Amino acid sequence: MKSYKLLAIVFSIVTLFIFSSCESDHYEWRRGTLNLTTEFDDEPIYTDNRGRFNFSYDLRAEDIKGIDTRRLDIVDVESYSSEIFLFRGELFRVGDLINIRLAADGVNGVGLRMIVVNNNGGREAMVIDEDLYLLKRFMADMAYRLARNGRLVFYIDGELLDIFQPTYFDFEVVNDFNFEIRY
Numbered sequence: 001m002k003s004y005k006l007l008a009i010v011f012s013i014v015t016l017f018i019f020s021s022c023e024s025d026h027y028e029w030r031r032g033t034l035n036l037t038t039e040f041d042d043e044p045i046y047t048d049n050r051g052r053f054n055f056s057y058d059l060r061a062e063d064i065k066g067i068d069t070r071r072l073d074i075v076d077v078e079s080y081s082s083e084i085f086l087f088r089g090e091l092f093r094v095g096d097l098i099n100i101r102l103a104a105d106g107v108n109g110v111g112l113r114m115i116v117v118n119n120n121g122g123r124e125a126m127v128i129d130e131d132l133y134l135l136k137r138f139m140a141d142m143a144y145r146l147a148r149n150g151r152l153v154f155y156i157d158g159e160l161l162d163i164f165q166p167t168y169f170d171f172e173v174v175n176d177f178n179f180e181i182r183y
Contacts, residue, residue, distance in 0.1 A: 026183040027075065032066035034059075034143055036154075037172040044088065044168040051160030051167070061150045067179055069147035076180035077144040079136035082173075084114070087124035089169035092116045093162070098125050100158035102138055106145050107152075110138040114158075125169075143177050 036057055038045060047053045061069040086098065096116040103109035112135055114125040127135050146152050156171065 028181050028183065029178050030067050030181055031080070032064045032143075032177050032179050034064050034139070034146075034175040034177065035173060038170045039172060044170050046168045047160060047163070047166055049164070049166050051163045051165070052158070054155070054157035055171075056156065057154040059146055059152055059154055061147055064143060064147060067181075070150070072179075073182040074144065074147040074179055075182045077140045077147065078178045078180075079140040080176040080178050082136045082139040082175045084112070084127055084135065085124050085172045086114065086169045087122065087172065089116070089123065089125070089167060091163050091165070091167045092123040092125065092169065094118050094123060096125070096160065096162040098158055098160050100156065103155040104142045104145065105152040106149070107138065107141045110134050139173075139175050140177060143175065147179070
């Protein structure tokens, strides 16, 4: 009978220890950014003679600014704001349409539609409103994967639907994320 009591006491202590350690997890949300641009690169993005283009970025966790993803346990990522711009296109005209596809290692790709607008006298392409939720979801998934794995490749390819000759432009991604962190 004493062995059963001893076993019950040990089992109770182990169970209490396991459940008390589960309750000690603390969660917090922190803001981080992941911004990319070709604006200051030596060369802009060039299209072929049919208006098609593709390029990629090798990203590291250190590219996420505002938090140290290497030292923190990232549980979830939510996009606070995500935007993509194509600008300084020599042949861009207001109303031109662009299809763009984003992909990243280990993240499901997404196709987006963009339109060229007049922004303070300059022409730039922006993701149309109906596709903004797709962009935000993709970018949050990519940031989560980047934070967890430490690196990945971000692929961008697309097609200028109204320009059928070689041209060039600059590319920019602006992201603000909320990272859920477990301590």
